[in-house]
Amino acid sequence: MPRSISKVICLTLLYLYLCSNVAAQDSTLVAPTTFRNECNLSVGHWSADMLTVGWGGQHRTVSMASYSGAYNLAVRRRWGSKRWVGLGVGYEQASGDVLKIHITGRTAFNADTIGRYRMNVYSVVPEVIFVFDHDTDRNSYLYALVAGGVSLVTRNDEIFPEVRNYPVPGTVVAPAYSKRRTSIHFNGQVSPLCFKVGAHRLSGFLEIGFGYKGIVCGGLVWRC
Numbered sequence: 001m002p003r004s005i006s007k008v009i010c011l012t013l014l015y016l017y018l019c020s021n022v023a024a025q026d027s028t029l030v031a032p033t034t035f036r037n038e039c040n041l042s043v044g045h046w047s048a049d050m051l052t053v054g055w056g057g058q059h060r061t062v063s064m065a066s067y068s069g070a071y072n073l074a075v076r077r078r079w080g081s082k083r084w085v086g087l088g089v090g091y092e093q094a095s096g097d098v099l100k101i102h103i104t105g106r107t108a109f110n111a112d113t114i115g116r117y118r119m120n121v122y123s124v125v126p127e128v129i130f131v132f133d134h135d136t137d138r139n140s141y142l143y144a145l146v147a148g149g150v151s152l153v154t155r156n157d158e159i160f161p162e163v164r165n166y167p168v169p170g171t172v173v174a175p176a177y178s179k180r181r182t183s184i185h186f187n188g189q190v191s192p193l194c195f196k197v198g199a200h201r202l203s204g205f206l207e208i209g210f211g212y213k214g215i216v217c218g219g220l221v222w223r224c
Contacts, residue, residue, distance in 0.1 A: 044214025065096035125149030
């Protein structure tokens with residue numbers, strides 16, 4: 001099981017345990033408090049950047065040996081009765097092999113490992129949440145999330161020396177070299193199906209969509 005999926009499961013079990021303890025305290029409230037601020041921490045799996053990392057040029061690709069998951073920290077403020085606005089920052093990292101593809105037929109190919117790579121993605125993304133229930137202080141509700149911002153991507157490739165068996169077996173015909181690439185591009189998130197559940201102040205959430213937070217994203221939210 002990938003580590004990022006295990007982290008999502010652990011976070012889910014953690015918030016269910018915490019919410020079960022806090023719910024008893026919330027049930028004693030005479031009237032709910034209208035919270036205007038919230039902070040949430042989440043981890044997602046398979047962001048847009050990681051889904052498109054595969055191809056690095058013609059007949060060259062990479063294999064992903066390790067993936068950190070898409071970590072995100074966001075702060076939000078209530079804007080009206082059915083909206084929240086905020087700012088999210090994200091980080092994810094992946095590493096693996098650089099492969100050179102040799103096409104041997106219409107559907108057949110061979111892949112040689114020619115190096116290693118490491119990629120980091122840093123994102124800063126404003127976001128808006130639309131709540132499908134008028135009472136945003138309820139313990140559970142459905143909502144949708146739309147976000148748009150920028151991501152900084154750094155990738156380091158270390159290409160191995162090229163070794164051939166001709167004319168002399170084991171001859172190094174090209175030195176090793178490293179290549180660093182940095183790019184900034186637009187990024188965002190569209191999550192049409194999101195669900196919040198838990199206690200009045202501390203809750204958990206699950207979001208399904210596409211973008212910098214991942215296809216599936218879950219975590220904890222604290223309101224104040």
